[in-house]
Amino acid sequence: MVKFSKKPLILAFICILAGCKKSENKTEIDPAVIGQVTMQMTDVMVHDVTNPPLGARFFAYTCLAGYEVVAQNDAAYKTMHGVLNEFPEITKPAVAEYSYQLASVIAMLETAKKMQPSGVLLQKFQDKLIDSCRTIGFTDEVIAGSQEYGLAVSKQILKYAKSDKYNRTSNFPRYEPTGKAGDWYPTPPGYFPPVEPYFKTIRPFTLDSSSQFRPDEPVAFSEDKNSAFFNLMKQNYDDTNQPEHNVIAAFWDCNPFALENKGHLLVGMKKISPGSHWMGITDIACRQAKTDFSKTLLINTSVTIGLMDGFMACWDEKYRSNRIRPETAIRKYIDPTWKPFLQTPPFPEYLSGHSVISTASAVILTHYFGDNYAYTDTVEERFNLKARKFDSFLAAAQESGMSRFYGGIHFMDAIENGQKQGVQVGEWVVKTLKK
Numbered sequence: 381m382v383k384f385s386k387k388p389l390i391l392a393f394i395c396i397l398a399g400c401k402k403s404e405n406k407t408e409i410d411p412a413v414i415g416q417v418t419m420q421m422t423d424v425m426v427h428d429v430t431n432p433p434l435g436a437r438f439f440a441y442t443c444l445a446g447y448e449v450v451a452q453n454d455a456a457y458k459t460m461h462g463v464l465n466e467f468p469e470i471t472k473p474a475v476a477e478y479s480y481q482l483a484s485v486i487a488m489l490e491t492a493k494k495m496q497p498s499g500v501l502l503q504k505f506q507d508k509l510i511d512s513c514r515t516i517g518f519t520d521e522v523i524a525g526s527q528e529y530g531l532a533v534s535k536q537i538l539k540y541a542k543s544d545k546y547n548r549t550s551n552f553p554r555y556e557p558t559g560k561a562g563d564w565y566p567t568p569p570g571y572f573p574p575v576e577p578y579f580k581t582i583r584p585f586t587l588d589s590s591s592q593f594r595p596d597e598p599v600a601f602s603e604d605k606n607s608a609f610f611n612l613m614k615q616n617y618d619d620t621n622q623p624e625h626n627v628i629a630a631f632w633d634c635n636p637f638a639l640e641n642k643g644h645l646l647v648g649m650k651k652i653s654p655g656s657h658w659m660g661i662t663d664i665a666c667r668q669a670k671t672d673f674s675k676t677l678l679i680n681t682s683v684t685i686g687l688m689d690g691f692m693a694c695w696d697e698k699y700r701s702n703r704i705r706p707e708t709a710i711r712k713y714i715d716p717t718w719k720p721f722l723q724t725p726p727f728p729e730y731l732s733g734h735s736v737i738s739t740a741s742a743v744i745l746t747h748y749f750g751d752n753y754a755y756t757d758t759v760e761e762r763f764n765l766k767a768r769k770f771d772s773f774l775a776a777a778q779e780s781g782m783s784r785f786y787g788g789i790h791f792m793d794a795i796e797n798g799q800k801q802g803v804q805v806g807e808w809v810v811k812t813l814k815k
Contacts, residue, residue: 407517409481411676413509414446415663417488418680420505421496422656428497429636431575432653432733433695436687437546438495439659440585443681445487445537449530453480454674463815464585464685468540473532478525481673482513486530491537544583552578555699562601562709563702564728569639572726580696585685586812590696593804595797598701598730603713610713612791616706617714619786620721629721629787631765632657632734632780638723651763654734654780655687658741660759661776665749679748683741686809690740693805694733694798703730706788720788731798732790735781739802740809742777747810749773777802 418439425435444460448470451459460467475483489506493499510523518526555577557565566572580590587593602609619625634657638649652660662683666676706729710718727733746753751772758767770776781799784790 407479407513409479409485409513409673411671411673412663412667413485414488414673414676414680415660415666417442417446417485417492417505418656418659418663420502421492422652422659424492424496424498424501425656426636426652427501430496430653431636432634432655432737433576433579433688433691435653436655436684436691436737437541437544438492439655440681440684440688441495441537441541442488442492443677443684444540445491445530445534446484447677447681448537449480449484449487449533450674450677457674457678463812465583465587466540466543468536470533470536473529475525475529477519477521478529479513479518479522480526480529482509482518482523482526483529483533484673484677485509486527487533487537488530490531490534491541494534494538495541546582549576549578549581552581558702561603562704564704565708566726567705567707567724569723570637570726572637574699575637575725575727576695577699577727580692580699582692584689584692586809587689587692587805590692593693593801593808595697595731595801598703598797599791599793601704612793613706613710613714615792616720616785616788617710617718620788622786625786626721628779629783631760631768632783633722633787634734635723635725637725652759654737655684655691657759658683658687658738661741661755661757661773662745664755664758665745665753665773668755669749679745682744682748682809682813685813686740686744686806687737689809690737690802690805691733693801694731694736695727697731697801698728698733701730702728703791703794705729706791722784722787722789724789729790730794731801732781732784732794733798734784735777735790735795735798736802736805738777738780739774739799740806742773743803743806744809745773 421438421442430438448459451457452472459470461469489502493502513523555574557563584590599608599612604610633651634654635651636653638651640649662680666679671679705724707720707724753773754769754771756767756769757776761767781795785792785795
């Protein structure tokens, strides 16, 4: 069982207490609290071993709940009704006294608590948030009104979430490997079953369907040593044990399913998902730019929408092409002793999910912060990985895509075409949200 770190939680409320301020007889909440909520959600995802597409879904509905409260109270921001697919009109509750910022955070937490399997673990964070607000001057009436407001909006968002029909996917037939040459097959050491084979069937947020940005077909599988596919395998086989490549691969690993041999036991490693990593980057960018509460929540919500639709577009292709992983192919056709630097995650190879969602996130963040927004990525420091500096979000996305090649878990065409799809999704999300 993963133990939650007390240090980030303590720092969160030091930040709240230091960052709250009186303005026109109102007490404002530090925008950094939004990043603290998504970080706490990430910890729950690590605890639950939440798969990457599902994690994106949790983030998206949680941020939408908070954003809709903002849209009802800040004239500069508009509702997602009429913008996102089937998004309902969110009724504003009749509450006399409230802080819309506190109500927004409460709406986020109430949504995450209900959607995440171990969401009850967020209650401690919520209790400390309320205590800190009371300490810096929120009245009991404002706190109670904010809680009522946030809960009312959360219930409406949860109803919208239920209508995406994700819950139906558990009733579909179990996905079984085909056994055909060139098709995906579970990989060691866990030999896990495929993750979310029916994710493409749920409702996207902005796409007209999960296949809207269908990529070019992958390089065709072939056992011919002179074929294009054999050349792809040789690229992976020849690029091994280069120290700088290994550093990059480890930094962007983000595999919640990783296992480590401990004698006769396989022990799960504490790792975040690709979506969680980009939520961390979003938090870093917003803090560095000192965006206000409303804009911070808009940016977080935009990124989560891109994550969700990006995973849907990618997963649509994964289970259509159903391509074999480098680990399986190279061991069978080149070297039976070969091992990738990273553990292979449990789903088909084409496209590279990290390439798609990283590029989509980078496009969205570039829209808000500009082309050459330099920052230091410290997201993985709490998992004992050194920070890395980037000159832009797109440079980070390019590196994250290449990390899959360096780690030996993706062929190059899956990365390059994944990045192309990520650009398409990111630009589409930005265009849609401009409405």
